[in-house]
Amino acid sequence: MQYSEKILEHFNNPQNVGTLDSADPNVGTGLVGAPACGDVMRLQLKISDAGIIEDARFKTFGCGSAIASSSLVSEWVKGKTLDQAATITNKAVAQELSLPPVKIHCSVLAEDAIKAAIEDFRQKQAVRNGTQTPEANHG
Amino acid sequence: MPKARIYLDNHATTPVDERVLEAMLPYLKENFGNASSGSHAFGWEAEAAVNKARQQVAELIGAEPSEIIFTSGATESNNLALKGAVDYYKAKGNHIVTLQTEHKAVLETCKWLERVRVERMEELKALRLMQLLGRAVHEDEIPSLSQTHALQEDLLLQLWASTVQSGARVSYLPVQQDGRVCLKSFEKALQPSTVVASVGLANSEIGTLQPIDEIGALCRKHGVLFHVDAVQGAGKVPFHVEEASADLVSLSSHKLYGPKGIGALYVRKKPRIRLSPLLHGGGQERGMRSGTLNVPSIVGFGKACEIAKAEQATEATRLKALRERLWKGISSQLDFVSVNASMEHRLPGNLSIAFSFVEGDALMRELKSIAVSTGSACASDSLQPSYVLSALGLGDEVAHCSLRFGLGRFTTEAEIDETIARVTKAVLRLREISVLYEMAKQGVDLKGFQWSQH
Numbered sequence: 001m002q003y004s005e006k007i008l009e010h011f012n013n014p015q016n017v018g019t020l021d022s023a024d025p026n027v028g029t030g031l032v033g034a035p036a037c038g039d040v041m042r043l044q045l046k047i048s049d050a051g052i053i054e055d056a057r058f059k060t061f062g063c064g065s066a067i068a069s070s071s072l073v074s075e076w077v078k079g080k081t082l083d084q085a086a087t088i089t090n091k092a093v094a095q096e097l098s099l100p101p102v103k104i105h106c107s108v109l110a111e112d113a114i115k116a117a118i119e120d121f122r123q124k125q126a127v128r129n130g131t132q133t134p135e136a137n138h139g
Numbered sequence: 140m141p142k143a144r145i146y147l148d149n150h151a152t153t154p155v156d157e158r159v160l161e162a163m164l165p166y167l168k169e170n171f172g173n174a175s176s177g178s179h180a181f182g183w184e185a186e187a188a189v190n191k192a193r194q195q196v197a198e199l200i201g202a203e204p205s206e207i208i209f210t211s212g213a214t215e216s217n218n219l220a221l222k223g224a225v226d227y228y229k230a231k232g233n234h235i236v237t238l239q240t241e242h243k244a245v246l247e248t249c250k251w252l253e254r255v256r257v258e259r260m261e262e263l264k265a266l267r268l269m270q271l272l273g274r275a276v277h278e279d280e281i282p283s284l285s286q287t288h289a290l291q292e293d294l295l296l297q298l299w300a301s302t303v304q305s306g307a308r309v310s311y312l313p314v315q316q317d318g319r320v321c322l323k324s325f326e327k328a329l330q331p332s333t334v335v336a337s338v339g340l341a342n343s344e345i346g347t348l349q350p351i352d353e354i355g356a357l358c359r360k361h362g363v364l365f366h367v368d369a370v371q372g373a374g375k376v377p378f379h380v381e382e383a384s385a386d387l388v389s390l391s392s393h394k395l396y397g398p399k400g401i402g403a404l405y406v407r408k409k410p411r412i413r414l415s416p417l418l419h420g421g422g423q424e425r426g427m428r429s430g431t432l433n434v435p436s437i438v439g440f441g442k443a444c445e446i447a448k449a450e451q452a453t454e455a456t457r458l459k460a461l462r463e464r465l466w467k468g469i470s471s472q473l474d475f476v477s478v479n480a481s482m483e484h485r486l487p488g489n490l491s492i493a494f495s496f497v498e499g500d501a502l503m504r505e506l507k508s509i510a511v512s513t514g515s516a517c518a519s520d521s522l523q524p525s526y527v528l529s530a531l532g533l534g535d536e537v538a539h540c541s542l543r544f545g546l547g548r549f550t551t552e553a554e555i556d557e558t559i560a561r562v563t564k565a566v567l568r569l570r571e572i573s574v575l576y577e578m579a580k581q582g583v584d585l586k587g588f589q590w591s592q593h
Contacts, residue, residue, distance in 0.1 A: 003504065011501070011504065014572060017571065017572050019577065031574070031591070032591050033590065033591065034590035034591065035535075035536035035539070035575060035585060035590065036534060036535040036536050036539075036590075037535070038498055038515060038517050038524070038535070038536075038539040039498065039517075040574055040575055040590070041574070042574040059572055059573060059574035059577055060572060060573070060574060061496055061497070061498055061573045061574055061575040061576075062498050062501065062517070063498050063500040063501045063504075063515070063517035064500065064501045064504045065517075066498070066501075066517075067501060067572060103517075112591075116591075
């Protein structure tokens, strides 16, 4: 099957490929998919103290549509708040890239990756806040 | 400057050799006669051309010309061999033995035969239940009613079932990690009711050569007809119907630099094997395949077989050297690459490589003007990874990462060098993007890792 122009654009020239330090408390990492299914996506978000996504990086194992979907969402999330980023749907991704029906799962994976990265960040925050609470009590 | 296209998909099809085209042309123009027209020169010319081609095809596999039945291609040949034998020899039994890695033209024919039998059995169950209950029985009720009425032990139903002569039962044998069937388990699978065993000479995806002569000997020993799907192997590696003890052999022209739409089925005459035909009509091809003979294509197919036979040994040596060059070039520059299935028992022009941590469809896109194929699910509409690679027991992730290179008669050394350079570059770029490659490099155990399912 032929790829759409948009898919090719992102596939040939993917944006925000790379790795952020997953130990950084301001970084949320979402790793979704499985090698046996043919696609694994990792999306990392760097969130400012004001709660804005100031950077995003991805690395993906998968077909051209999966790579394009990752690249697209890594662009879209930048500058958004977590709540705004969480509203990005697979439908919007599929529409933007004109994904053929058999490739819709790639956009689903991209949506899952955003959600997983946000979830990871929030858990980190909760842990940090959790450990801070007793200290606050002491003070 | 746009790069020239490189064709490395010679298992899918091959270009028509110039010499083949030359041989065909007169029969597309002035010599247009019907080979069955016995009353005039137009027919005689066509018949003579067909006879010559039949000889050329027969010689490729060590057969007699009269043992060659021309068909529309290998799919028809495989259908005719299996359906024809199962129907003709139904008095003997209804069992087929084949391999999980066979071509779809064999596997789907087997599945159809299985379905036919299951449907007949269901009809008989319904009939028996009606008899027992004295009322009409709906299809949906059959499973539960079969339980309550213990149809499993019903003697009358068993008697009826024993007379069912439609369809077949099929054993699909697994292969070992090298792609070959274990001879011991093959022999075990042969039953007194086995009519025919069907094994491919060479696999279309991983190029694996089966121990065909040994398999044939086992079939002989147990009185089982032996069908060889020789589509990928004939003309590429030595194959002889007597050494293989083959009773039925499928051949295809377009895998041998001949035209598409023509193939053949070898049907042994000594001892005589019979088949129920799929097509009825004018009784051509000893009554096993009616229909006006496709003279120009038959002529081309014959010529293609003649060339393949004459050049087989030198061509095999040349292709093996090119393949070696391809593999050395790739494996010396990339880590985490491996060859799928046996390198030793392999078609000279075949190389199936797993490029770990790079998805096959993406890799094919990246290679653009190099025509190869992948076992990855993402390249197929069904989203199922290659059943052949899965059958090797290497896990679906290997299928997703694999490319098949099919070298052929017109592949040059310069093309191989160009392919090495572009494949290497493409893999490196995609691994830059690949999270799995990064994890592997960091020493993460990817097999033991807990992946999220989706």
